[in-house]
Amino acid sequence: MASLIDGVSSTKKNYLTAIKEAIAEEMARNPHMIAMGEDIGILGGAFGVTDGLQARFGPERVIDMPISEGAIVGTACGMALNGKTVMVEMQFIDFISCGFDQIVNMTATYHYRTAGEVNIPMVIRGPAGGYGGGALYHSQMNEAWFANSPGLKIVCPSTPSDAKGLMISALRDPNPVLFYEIKELYRKREIEEELNAGDDAIVPLGKARIAREGTDVTLVTYGQNVWHCLEAADNLAKEGYSAEVIDIRTLVPLDEETIIASLQKTNRLVVVNEAPMTCGFAGEILARMTTKAFRYLDAPPARVTRLDTPVPWVKPLELHVLPSVEKITETALQTIRF
Amino acid sequence: MATKTNKNSNEQSRPRDLLSPQQMREMLTQLYLARYFDVRLIKEKKRGRLRGTLYSSHNQEAILVGSLFGLKGTDWISPIHRDMPAFFLKDMNAGWRNPDRIGMTIEEVCAQVWGKAGSPGRARDNWSHIGSKSKRIIHSTSMLAGTIPAAAGVVYADRLDGGDAVVLTYNGEGSTAQGIFHEAINFAAVHKLPVITIIENNQWAYGTPTHLEYSLEDFARRADGYGIPGLIADGQDVLDVYDKVMMAVEHARAGNGPSIVECKTFRAYGHGDHDDDRAAKYRPKDEVEEGRSRDPIAVMKQQLVALGHMTKEEAGQHLAENKGAGEVTDIDFPEEVVAYLNEGVQFAIKSPLPEAEEGGMWVFKEVE
CATH class of the missing domain: 3.40.50.920 (Rossmann fold)
Incomplete structure (x- = not known):
């Protein structure tokens, strides 16, 4: 990692771009993938992670949602129940509490309570973490709430190549995955890296x-x-x-x-x-x-x-x-x- | 946009006019079946054969039969705790025992009630918390109104895939105060999704009366706030429920979006069977008598006789109507109804319990 700090070449990409690439590559690969969240389409996301996604894949697959985190997660759960893979953006991971019931009771338990008949391929991702002056409601790391709710995988990358590789794995996982993106790392130049494409970029879940x-x-x-x-x-x-x-x-x-x-x-x-x-x-x-x-x-x-x-x-x-x-x-x- | 109940309006174009006499009599038989399922479970519970709480749909069966009767098998439903008969009533017109019908078998539903391995969910969650992706029934949780967003998502996906499915979600009026109720219907309205929200307004949310739940005279007016139709149905009248739900279904299938259908009814017993004794105290006696005075079976018989689809003599047979669960016996029901349920009960009794180790299984799906 240390060598990356030495200099930034034009082919190196930041953490945000890594996530953006993973989502776009997976949407291109998987015609049944849908993205939804607040301001992710027309605006391209509050941080720009989904910039250009709606123009490329259309408003039916990249959905600008009302400010309704419960309905965002719940409708995503229904879409996944009916054959879709859904990427849900929380504008800030702090807002995930507004969708809490839909995550822990509806989505996380689906495979368990149906004895495996139904699985919910869904990634709930969003910017997380402190050190940026975001104050009480834009700085949280609330992953422990969900680690205590069986049925959810939880991911938190620290480098661009991990961000991309883990996001691809998360989007291909048959289970709901919470993906904590560190917003202070989104555009941090010192950690930029060269990124692989597609399957070569994959980083499996569960490997430190x-x-x-x-x-x-x-x-x-x-x-x-x-x-x-x-x-x-x-x-x-x-x-x-x-x-x-x-x-x-x-x-x-x-x-x-x-x-x-x-x-x-x-x-x-x-x-x-x-x-x-x-x-x-x-x-x-x-x-x-x-x-x-x-x-x-x-x-x-x-x-x-x-x-x-x-x-x-x-x-x-x-x-x-x-x-x-x-x-x-x-x-x-x-x-x-x- | 709310429409008042008016049985004389649109007399010529009501969906029921396309029903044959046989179909209308089938509706009556299905009312009997829903009622018998309910009273049979009450009896089985009293015998100590069942565990868990029984949420009776007694006196509310017309809502289930009337709303499901005109649905296609490929449509989805999202029933909740008081809607147990909905699981087997779905797509029942394809044949009660037709293995290809897209609804649950009576065996599956009974195995669930008995907590046996033959349940579609292998008895991992209780009572009405079953469902089936292949049968197009969304699995509920105990968080009421919490499945409306999933219903919206299901039909969103279906529409993307070129399908024409609608979804019926069932809700007590009590759950309409949940934030998720608003969030989900708002989203469905924005995207003109074919989501029909049925409100089984039985006047009591557990121990709380409607005037402490919302401030509207007719709940259906809530639909105005979403820019969608709000219809009111007489929840004791299976044909009126059928008309209003089918109007909403046609509206949805034509791409015009969701509706709310408020079915006015009355909860016959307590919230659950654990609450029966207390409910007898917290609800005024005259209100209960009034609320139970129009038994949906009796209402349907009167209409069949008036239409000439049934003789008075026939209507005098199988007098299950206006009787409590403790007062009816099997002879008050058509034999086919009793026989059908017996098949389910026998299957449930014979079905083994799930293996204890299953309690630790299926938290995650294995990655292939």
């Missing part, structure tokens, strides 16, 4: 990525915090410690094997994520590793999360509650020196 190899501590994370952890690893290197950074990429299903294999090597675990601490997914990883990798651990596993607060607006407040490179470095040092 070792973002940096190391031997003294394992930092397990996803999304935006991957980049914070890589920076923390640089700091730790200056202190003489070698940190391994694992980007889990998908929360459900979780690639436990890659984490366990890393702990066999480093014997120390720090989990980082920007959601609130209590019942957050960091806690789930800690619990599983404490149970399954207890004998490899030489120090109490730790987590760095948001404080148990909403995400406040102005920068000093926001940075105070979210995980930072400093907090990650400090926690990792404590774990290493335990």
